[in-house]
Amino acid sequence: MNIIETSNLTKTYAGFTAVSGVNLHIPRGTVYGFLGPNGAGKSTTMKMFLGLTKPTKGDFVIDGKKFPQDRIRILKEVGSFIEAPAFYGNLTGEENLDIVRRIIGLPKSSVDDALELVGLTQWRKRLARKYSLGMKQRLGLASALIGRPPILILDEPTNGLDPVGIHEIRSLIRSLPEKFNCTVLVSSHLLPEIELMADNIGILNHGRLLFEGTLEELRRRAQAKGFPAENLEETFLALIEEDNMQRNHIR
């Protein structure tokens, strides 16, 4: 059963189409990798899910709730981390999470829980503006994870982390469906990263969904088309290149 479904989702900005007729199907209790080069429309799609930007055409359903009429109800179920870490620089990591906790209406213990999950407990009393980029990223993740929401939308969550941090966060994301019975939509422009985390993937290029399915299905599709299938990064690049060539040809 799908927890998130989009139907012909489109977003156009003054003549430029960021997302074009996307039909996503994100199964409940899985990690869904949203893959695409920079500017493919991943962040725009995620922003639409959170009501930060309005779809020009099409619609979507999140856990049976429709946007825009159920926006607040949708947001109650979604933990998110979009683009860059967002925080109050004048507050400590702990105080930042406490603000989020109060808005969502969670118990005080949820702050400690979220800090523990991302490994920030030690730096809880430090001002967020004094955090390193990696720590800010972790704070953003903690803010998304607080209260263990059933749906997580994470936009390039490992940006700015060192290799150890990347590994830790990747393992954490991978374990979330099993641990907390949640669904994770995670974007990245790096296939190897998604490969290690996701059960299903969606590949986006220039706002269009090129592929949706499991990694195995992607391999099979690549083989059928004569693309390299052993190395998924090459498969991904071949798919993107083919789409770019088709677009140039149409022009």
Add this chain to the structure above:
Amino acid sequence: MNISGEYKKIKRTGILPGVFAGGILAASIPILELAVRSEQYTGLVQSPLQTILEADWQMMAMLNMLLVITASCMLYHTEYADHAIQRITTLPIREEAVFIGKFLLMTGLSIAALVMEMLSLIFCTLHWFGGEGGAYETCYGEISAGAYLEFIKDLAADFAYCLGMLIPVILLSLLIASAWKNMWIALGIDVVCVFMATIIPERYFALSIFPFALPFRILEGVSADRAVDYLIAAAAEAMIIGAAEMIFMKVRRALA
């Protein structure tokens, strides 16, 4: 959440000590004035509150407004500086609720500053006008509980009137601060508005109800009709500015 949440957000911004210092500074104006040249005022046969407010309220009101616009800009600067507002808008809370929370907080801070100023008025009245045969006695009768009650009633009316005149400024400065991510643009606009208000002639009612000109108005020495006119104008402006902010947020969300 609302007001307590907004209060938590201003930690370490300097807003609270700023309001406290600003309130003390404004409160010290009549004390300093009377300490230096009390003889110019103590002989006047009118309410001591009228004497003090006519002499010093312009400067006190200017300080109050500068306090309000600076604090408003800082309140929204904390939201925009590290993109906190982006996280807040992805939480189950309406942006309108954030604005209302900030308005309530700002009103609370303004009340705190005004209370300090009113305490200073009490001190000045009793110290310089409370002597035997002084303006206090002329106005309220011999020092007694009844006279004191009358004085406090007048003071409370002045306080409420000043607060009422300040509400449109609080709303408008918050609206301006919410519209610009760059705090300096909002602050610049506010400062221009404050200085524009100082050159507006009082005799033209339509001009004198410019939101940033209202806080200069006092209840003392003004006819009841005119005072009510200004109160109605302030209430109407508060409603219009509040509605404008709600529309602005809806439009901004739709255009995002």
